[in-house]
Amino acid sequence: MRDIAIKADKLTKKFDDFVAVDAITFDVHQGEIFGFVGANGAGKTTAMRILCGLSKPTSGSATVAGFDVYKETERIKRNIGYMSQKFSLYDDLTVMENITFYAGIYGLSDKEIKARGESLLSQLGISHEAKTFVSSLPLGWKQKLAFSVAVIHEPKIVFLDEPTGGVDPVTRRQFWDLIYEAADRGITVFVTTHYMDEAEYCNRLTVMVDGRIDALDTPANLKKQFSVDSMDKVFYQLARAAKRSGD
């Protein structure tokens, strides 16, 4: 049995009468790629924000990297990386300046920043673009760079909130190569998405409907469970029962 990276038990978040996250329970293992799939408004982002220490849960319990989401948010922050659907690099900074900045706020030394920055750029094949302003990079490159920056401090867990919005499946596939490399290094990946091709790439995934977790297993098992041949169909069967409309 591998170590548990994230553990949630009946985790709930209410905004007044609205139950955004409804008593979700799940475990994520160390080094696993764990997917959170659901329509817009299903509660994925809210759940992720709680786990990142950005939002306090209403009830239930959860630990991230062994730290409590109620009391130890500062220690959680030191052990995670984060990349959001909104764009997370600064357009008016160059590639290397972005890397230096994000590595700097995680307290890496100048030597580490230089070494990791250079290996990161050569891994992405954009060493010659170090002094290019991020604004002039294509979207696919920006996303890959944003991911690499989110794990530059080698966190235990990286949270990705719909990281590949707006790019084609081929670019998404390339992005996932980076995710697999990170997982191979032992980084746990927690990713939300509403692209079903991405759902297939996860080790295990949950489908969230109306704030609840209705299914949790490997993509293969889920397909077997619902007797269908694609994740798309699994998702439709579950989402059909949804009462909330997307935002």
Next chain:
Amino acid sequence: MKQLLAFVRKEFYHVFRDKKTLLMLFGVPIAQIVLFGFTLTNEIKNSRIVVADYAHDYASQEIIRKIEASRYFEVVKSNMSHDEIEAAFKTGTIKMAVIFPANFYNDLSHLNKAQIQVIADASDPNTATTLTSYLNNIITDYQTQKAQQTKVPYLITPEVKMLYNPELLGAPNFVPGVMALVLMLICAMMTSISIVKEKELGTMEILLVSPIRPFLLIISKVIPYLLVSIINLITILVLSVVLLHLEIKGSLLLLFLESTLFIISSLALGLLISVRAESQMAAMMTSQMSLMLPTMLLTGFMFPIENMPLPMRALSYAFPSHYYYIIVKAVMLEGLGFMAIWKETLILAFITTVLVIINLRSFKIRLA
């Protein structure tokens, strides 16, 4: 410390790479000083006036010589009739007419009072008011001079109402106001935008997820603008001295310390707006409506506070710029020391402290 450095460096990139921001940061203060300085000084010098002297005696001659010596007037001596004077006004060749009645000196020496008729072209009320007040000064001057020589003081009444018009006295009074305005503009507006910008971009989430402390985040947002504001302060002072021939009478160090205090209070106000505003546009509007306008209207540098209704006066006491304006005037124009302004300094420091505390609190609430 390492975190702070990384952050501050990034903020400097933001500030110095955006041409629009740069123009605003350094262009606005220069434009303001030049604009206020020159539009206010050039107009009133060398105005053509007609002096009609029906008395032609010792006293009237002496006053006319004084008028001629003034750099404000260009005197045309001519005993015009009333109709002729009116015609001259209508063609716009003269701005003012001064008429000494016959027996001026006689009245003055026997009755101890005499009258001069002053007619001003009030189609431009500001100029008219200013010119008559210049003339009044000359006459008062003459009276005081004579008062020292005779026992019973002479009383000369020019037949105009004296209106003291503080705005038109010249540039010096404006400089402290412009300083308050520009520093407020840069500090509050720019900082308010800078944090909202990160919210709009989505980078704020990343920063909140990172282990960087909110306090550090705020400090590093503020440092670049603090520096820019101090550079601006120097620019304004240099321009005032070189261009407007203003003399800084008090301690330069004191002026800088007080200005820094005011800058910090403005930065805090900007942050306060920024933490609450949802978009850059909203932040801009809020800082303009709630900070810029009150600074212009309520600090007393455009309109005297004494003439305002009570609620307005009360409101003006809530703004840091009110106290800063008083402090700068005292230090820069009157050359007073700290003892003269300690009360204002204390209030300013108090407001600043309150603002900083509110900021730290509300930023933490945002995180929860």
